[in-house]
Amino acid sequence: MNLSDLVAFVTDKTNFLSPKNYLEFSQRYLDFASSGLQATIISQNEQNYCFFQYRQDGFFNITRPLNADLMYSAENSAILSERFLDTLQNAKELGETDQTHRTIIRNSIYTIQQTIGATLDALPAGQSNTARKINWDLFERLIRLLIQEVGIDCRSGVINAPVIVDGVEQFAMSYQHDLLLFQDNHLKVIGSVKTSSKDRLDKIFMDKFLYSRLTETTTPHIAIFLNDVQRKKTKHENQYGISATFLPGHFKGYTVKLNPLDGVYYCDIRPNMTSDNLLKAYIKTIDSLFCNDLQGLIAS
Structure with a gap:
């Protein structure tokens, strides 16, 4: 071609x-x-x-x-x-x-x-x-x-999230999600898939917070990113570098003060995600999702 x-x-x-x-x-x-x-x-x-x-x-x-x-x-x-x-x-x-x-x-x-x-x-x-x-x-x-491909029922689309008050369902809200993982037709994991966390990190954390509060559940929420780099110009014409688009302060703040995500996975992980103690506790490379975490998340 x-x-x-x-x-x-x-x-x-x-x-x-x-x-x-x-x-x-x-x-x-x-x-x-x-x-x-x-x-x-x-x-x-x-x-x-x-x-x-x-x-x-x-x-x-x-x-x-x-x-x-x-x-x-x-x-x-x-x-x-x-x-x-x-x-x-x-x-x-x-x-x-x-x-x-x-x-x-x-x-x-x-x-x-x-x-x-x-x-x-x-x-x-x-x-x-x-x-x-x-x-x-x-x-x-x-x-x-x-x-x-690894045998898990994975869909995307809209789910009706039951709004629970004092243990009683009052009504339902429609939620659109990138990934919905089921076992025996029961929702087990909710996931976001983005090519970058740029301009999207806040919403991913808030989605878990709101869903958990509205439904009074602890359904795991995961996020999958391709990378967090973009092209930048240098002082010299026709020469380029890269800049990071990941916001470590935001990620740490939401993790500590709002709610941690149940898994964050990158194909192209940044150096600070493996050197910073808090970041590396929550962020892994994407092979970890398939090799270590998927089965446990589904079974939870």
Whole structure:
């Protein structure tokens, strides 16, 4: 596929109805990127990030930051097609020290979604809002499909939350959620899936607070993020760096004074999320969701 074909494919969300659809698209993009780019630009401040620049067929646009430590290339993309789904299906059997297979889960999810996002970056500037919406929708769908792949009843949509007063249901409120995890048709987990926490962190914490207060329940709430970095310009023309969009003070404040979330997962985790004692107690890489936490959350 050339870039125009990839853009036409990715903007039709009906092309992404199964994990296999996502994997096939990712492979096509990586094959294109191996020879079809104008340039690869290295971030000036964190050199493990880079940006792809397209040729005229992509309006010479520059993509979002791509973490080279996580993103597969055409040379090793066979891991996606040959090992990812098998590894995912056996995730709950993986131990803490099995970093080889955990890395496959983390890097595969990151690569799949970033090939979608990078393709959407080839759209004209006037379609940036459309690109963001498609990228968000497809990431939400990807996570839902992968949770279903490991045998869990995972849906999205509206639930009627019963408003309880003194143990008696008074009426119900409609709540829209990205992820609804069920066991035996009983709601067990509510989840938010976002490509970034930017401008969304407050609502995720408030959703748990309000749902818990209104329903007088302790239903677990989790959040899944792709990353929290964005491109920034430097003092020099045609040179770029990255900046973080995560707000650690907000996260800590809501965790301590409002309510902690029951799981926060990143594909591309930031350094302060692993060095700060409070942050690392609540934030994990996405492989931990599939390898450690899903079964316990469902059983709670």
